[in-house]
Amino acid sequence: MGKYSSADCGFLLIGGYSILGHTTTITENKQAEVKDKTALGMTWREFQYVGLKSGEMTQDGFFDDDTGATHDLFKAGNGLSRVGMFNLTGNAVGEPYIGWAGAIQVGYERRVSVGELHGASGKYRVSGAVDEGVILHELSAETADGNTQGADSQDAGASSSNGGAGIIELTDLDLDGGTGLQAKVRHSADDVTYADLLTFTTLTDIGAERVTVTGTVNRHLASSWDFTGSPGAGATATFAIGFARG
Amino acid sequence: MYQAMTGLSDKHETWRIEAGTLLSDEEVERIRPSLTWLLEQGLVRELDTELEEEPDGEVQ
16 A cells, blocks of 8 residues: 556556556546535525446546557447456556546547647446446456466455445457356455355457446455366457456 | 256366266265365255155146
């Protein structure tokens, strides 16, 4: 806990695109909607929260037309809603992330100036929740089935009862003959036996998904992943998984 | 008799039980340390194995 700098930013993932390496500035905010309830005879304005929250995000960086870079993401993105995930403090299991249930791209701006690298920025309005969760699998490549249960599980100290939301962002996938990547968020009350909490749709291409659950979420959280079918030795998947308690 | 209502495993995944599985005695022993909370949360359910007795001599 403490202060952080640009070097600590772990990832910026939108719909399976990893664009941190093309980004120089991220501006993210959450807002609460209030209405003015000032009446005649009052000397100070008064406001009331009306129970609605919203989020916005703006990314600024370099124009890059490589596959998977900014132009690939932004060029046909206006109006599209994508699941997003963003980390400020380091790409590691247990670090916090900010998640967007539906980041709707509302703007794509390209800037060109003499003597400068071309710039590109995307603007987003968030439709639905802005999550504050914990990373259960850092953005990294896996070449075999696995999980973070045990040593890498996340102990919240107690269970919670309001469900939550899990996010997966898959940024690179080579199935090498396999049929897909099936990932899960799992939970445990005792760090001995783990049960499935939620199962993401089996992914066959880069992309992202956010899945919500209701009810009890036990104190220990972990992720697991399986290459389905019969993958060869060259199978690899690069992904991040997180979960935010409700 | 118990039934797994979701996928279960130990933390090292040395064993796995798929959702919907009717548990063998060996599988029940594997989850025994965690059985209380698994039952409380409905992640494992206990099936009623008592057979209903038919009334003697009654013919419809």
